[in-house]
Amino acid sequence: MEDTFAAALARATRGGTDDVDAAASVLAAEADWDAVARSAADDVVRDCARRGWQPQDLLRMAGRELEPPHQRLAAALPEPGLGAFARTERLDRFSAATAYVELLRLYARLPAIPALAVEAGEEAAPPKMLARIRALLAKAESTGYPEEAEALSAKAQHLMARHSIDAALLAASHDTRATAGARRIGVDRPYEGAKALLLDAVAAANRCQSVWSSELGFSTVVGHAPDLDAVELLYTSLLVQADRALHGGRTSRSRDFRESFLIAYASRIRARLLTATAEEESETPDLLPALTSRALAVEDTTRRLFPTTTTSRLRARDADGWHHGESAADTAHLRGARHRP
Template sequence: MSTPTPPGTVDRALRTALYADPGAAALDTAASLLAADPDADGELARRGREFVAAAWRRGWQPADVVRIVRRELDDVHVRLVAALILEQAPDDDRPRGRRWVDQLAGLDRRHRDAAASRAPRADRFSHATAVLELYRLLLRLPALEPVDEPVRPPHAPGERRAESRMLARIRALLAKAEATGYPEEAEALSGKAQELMARHSVDEALLASRAPAEDTPGACRIGVDAPYEQAKAMLLDAVATANHCRAVWNEPFGFTTVVGFEPDLEAVELLYTSLLVQATTAMTKAEAEQRAGGRKRTKTFRQAFLAAYAHRIGTRLTAAAEQATAETVQAEGKGAAGLLPVLASREVAVSAATDRLFPATTTTRLRGVSDAAGWTEGSRAADRAQVRPRRSLD
């Protein structure tokens, strides 16, 4: 007569730590089981790759998983999940878009850098405890709205080079804006970058008006990290709105989903990252000046500063984009006859795609903006970094 095979070490450990009592005693018991059985290491790693693959099926992406692990756990867990994601990648037979590939490449670089300076591995019990804590988090990840990119056929070589040159020029302008110590220069550089982004978006719409394509809005997630998440989410929303996109903030998981057409999504990613650097630099300088004047500033000062910066910079981004669009329409003359209807239809498509992804959203009242000095200094910084086209930079 046959009898059931006794559960292995990994099964018993996971049942104890993940599916039964979530307390510390259960975690210690499960970690002790794993620490005492080195032969279980391979199976434990395989289960981890399965948890990662399950997260992909629930709509998560590599950067999302690393972000939530960093928010909820410690550096050791970030290293563990990075290794699992990279180990699972060869088994991922689903076609992935550019952003997914870029996330894996960035994760691989950071993981190799961390490995080069990593401290010796912890004892088996501590390592098993960290692995189980990570698996417990991965197991409980909820489903997210799917933002998978379509895997597009390659462009013609000339078209790909032209797009790369455009993005490279925008990146260069924003890098200079971040590095300069002169507000007027940062203003001109950021304004020119927004102008190029707007013109690139309009060019795409012109192509669509002349040769209708099957392009539809896509979506991407952009991290919104602590501290001052609300003000940063407000800044990202302002950048998205100015570039014909919609933004929905997920506060518990630390990201905003941006919905729009691909050229506009790229613009939002680039410009938000740069403006956040510029805003942080300006805030640090403003705080130093406040302290030099004998006035102690707090978290409320920084929150109000960033909120004011986001509010004012959004107005200027929108103005720069509208001016670039108007100039393009004027320059095209009769050739732009179909442009405005196409722009309007693209706006409708973005709104419809956002509503499909997020049928129920709520608005959030900005909290903690009570420091008048912080608001004033943030507004001044945004005025100095105001974005508008500067023809002299051509």
């Protein structure tokens, strides 16, 4: 019965491994375990939504805290059913039920987080434009010719910057009150602190604010839709470039070297991006009132979502790592960085 499993799941949420096994046994013994599992998942996910968790957040947490089968299960939750999951993963009923209980237990234990502000849909880059930008960046990442990569990156920058400027001017011309939205972006292990620092650098240069939730593995970036798109695309691209430069055929680097590399990389990227943004704004004085209004909206939304925050500092412990990180940042392509088209 659903009530029996619901009670067992509640005990598993509060308890330990024995309680998880007991709940899995109850679920595995259900004649229509798909229906029972689906009902429980609906209840848990609905409760998570009330506590601020969006579907993509839950999927990210499954990948962060559990094993790959759990993440695959989370991606299909609650369809196509527990039976199909067991067959695909080649698991017996008890093992499949255990994975299900562990996943729901993780979700039920998640703390409440701020409900995100809705991003202004009319400002978001059109799907076709985003598809073009992503295609350009993918080609820039894969080409072996630096000149081609620069040309592709410049085109992507032009498209994103043009849309952001047009959106700001359009809102100002219509005397539309600037409203900011928010987006959670995963900050994965290892070296989460340094990666969060890089994301914060990209956010600041693109007129956004970033708040890192270290224990939950993501940062919340507050800004306007086209700027949030730019942050996500550029952060992802810079991570790929940093990873390539960090490894560079060498695998014996120490943890201190790697962390120092990424901290220096983030610091130098911040300086490059902020300089580019300042140059652009100095060339577009007519845009400054609109940008000021949008900056205030970002500040207000950030303060509402996060009335209290703390500042953390990272210390680089390896001078060689710091030097290599700065060098890598100096040669990184700032795809999506703001510039005057």
